[in-house]
Amino acid sequence: MGGELRDCSLLLVPFFLLLCLFSSHHCFAIYNITQSQALSEGKTLISPARIFELGFFSPNTSENNRYVGIWYIGISPKTLVWVANRENPLRSTKFPASLKISNNGNLELEDGNNSSVWSTNVHVPSHSSIVVLSDDGNLILKDGISGENLWQSFDHPCDTFLPGMILGFNAKTGQSSVLTSWKSDTDPSLGNFTVGISSKSRPVQVFLWSGSTPRCRTGPWNRLKFNGVPEMNVSYRSPMTVVEDASQKVSYISFNSYTSSFLSRAFISSEGVFKFMISVKGDGKWYTKWQSTDNPCNRYGVCGPNGICKASQYPICRCLKGFVPRAYQEWSKGNWTQGCARKTKLFCEKNTSTPPSRGGKRDGFQKFGSMKLPDFYEYLFLATSSDICRTKCVDNCSCIAYAYVNDIGCLVWSKDLVDDQEFSSGGEDFFLRLPHAELVGGHKTKKIIISLATLLSIVTFGAILILLIVLHRWRTNQTIRDSSRSTLKYSDQTDASEFPLFDFNSILVATDNFNIENKLGEGGFGSVYKGILQDGTEIAVKRLSSNSGQGMEEFKNEILLISKLQHRNLVRLIGCCIEKEEKLLIYEFMPNKSLDQFVFDGRRKAQLDWPTRFNIISGVARGLVYLHHDSRLRVIHRDLKVSNILLDAEMNPKISDFGLARIFHGTKDLANTRRIVGTLGYMSPEYALRGIFCERSDVFSFGVLILEIVCGRKNTSFNFDDQHQSLIAYAWNLWSEGRELEMMDTALEESYSSSEAMRCIHVGLLCVQDHAVDRPTMPDVVFMLSKETDLLQPKQPLFTFQGSFLCELQEQNHSKCSANEATTSIVEGR
Known part of the structure; x- marks a missing residue:
């Protein structure tokens, strides 16, 4: 018996070794x-x-x-x-x-x-x-x-900041804890970039240094978020914890994971880019949520002392009110490092014997809104209200600016204002001391005197003629710009001056007179061209044709919406241009153009492997969550389709074309329209038949989008099958028979994750259910895509956009039957 056991144990040795190998x-x-x-x-x-x-x-x-x-x-x-x-x-x-x-x-x-x-x-x-x-x-x-x-x-951190770790300093002992980059991607020795808390600022702010030179900073912490990082949404519980113990002279920062389903980390790369990244457990892939290079204005002091940076305008730098460039020639070339200097000396500096609060043309304060507060602030802990803070600054001539921030208190500045930035939304109010003549209305008399002196100096007919020509040209250009501003006036709540306007001639130069070689694409709205601005920024110019289905209302709508919305999965609007019949929208350039040029192209679709496709699906879902729930405007896109998903250099998706989008106010959930606009095949049943649209109308379009990305075929390509079967019906039939993987794009060659693919198809069918109430919300969709959880069973779709139905619908409206996805179909409600 013992011999048999020994023989059996010897037989198990190879299996044990094999198990070790695997x-x-x-x-x-x-x-x-x-x-x-x-x-x-x-x-x-x-x-x-x-x-x-x-x-x-x-x-x-x-x-x-x-x-x-x-x-x-x-x-x-x-x-x-x-x-x-x-x-x-x-x-x-x-x-x-x-x-x-x-x-x-x-x-x-x-x-x-x-x-x-x-x-x-x-x-x-x-x-x-x-x-x-x-x-x-x-x-x-x-x-x-x-x-x-x-x-x-x-x-003893290296280059990575993990949940539970702390970064900070102890002023008593001189000890500090910072992140230090690798020297290169293949050399982990100490690099040139560090990230940590500045020991000179209270309240604290995080800095990224190159050597000893600041490269980027977050702005002060207000107990909810950092002032200079508007992407931190205060509507959610912040994962950040900042501790400032003045008595012990200790300050540090830490963060926690949002949820146990995600991994999160922040790190400084060897190139000096600070990133915050997350990964869904089991996914095996990192997603960048924020990085220091996302905004050109994040670069520390990019506009020099007393200059202000705004990423959405061109050029991005301008001088603060009451200041002029120190070096005009360098400034005009885009070299702003020398910054700006005051045009007029402050009254309190010229009259040191007279208190600034008594007599004379006193200095005042100009308000700047939505600001990243400048560096080198001083905290006045005794100024416990906005009025006290202002008084402290008014009575001290060395105080050149102040800000009172909830949950922080009073901050004042006495040096040059460095690293100023204006945001499109968020930020804080900031008050700058200016001479009386520089304040609003303070320089009218000065203008009149200058105008009289100019008129008296004109003594010859030639000079008068030259002046008239110059004035005529100036008024013509100003009329064009005023007309553009007036045209863009969208509502009583919209300030048209917020919209960055480009000169038409500058766009002609950027696109080489709309050279055909710079043409990126064309649709029913017109054409899109690549351009390069004078500072080297690559742009995409959308030139609306005169017969475009996207008229002035849609044009204004897109500018209003996209300029107010900021998300990594939404395309960014740089500016616009209106001159005579020309209507131009200027976007950030997307080097990989639109998703349809990959997923429907037999030669290029192989570049979209399964991880890339799943990342695109997830990214579009996150973008819709932002539009429907997280943005300050509650937006229904109404024209979500593959050709409106743009791809950046890393194949990350960005939702574009907001011309047909609509804003929902308050608790309103449904809207009705007699003008049904959008693309047939992506429209939800309630919208196509009755003109009713809601958030879940976008969910229906997203469901069609998922199915197209998975199978690599257009929804309209099914119109010509012998059975006139739609994409939705095709997907349902395969899913109900347990053969859903048969619809996978053959270009993937079974390299995809079966579980993820089946989950995407399942979620897609849940999204395209006939009744809006049966469809999930977009937060539900994101959750279902990111977690292995049991899903509800979709109901069989009875209403599908088949080819015969589309033609019948359009014939009843005296319209021509077309399945061109690049155009916008318009159906007048019955």
């Missing part, structure tokens, strides 16, 4: 480091829930330099969050290195020659130390007897 973590992973168990090359230390892993790695193909670091499990490529010996790499030797508990109880890295390369180097009360890796990525040296934490990697 599951190396079970065979070569450990869960702690002790005196008796070291971590040698080839082994890894893993966290209890298998989220993080510590081991030996080489950052490039060369094995000459080896390091010990922590990375995420299940995310490719390998994402490092911490490196122990970043300044002292292991060199190749005949013998392997090891990470172990030394004789004095410290964690120590030894090379193959038993020489110490790195150590925790702390006092250890006993020699029974133990090392564990927690599920938040923290490597901890514990006392084996008391359980006290003796040392942790979170106190």
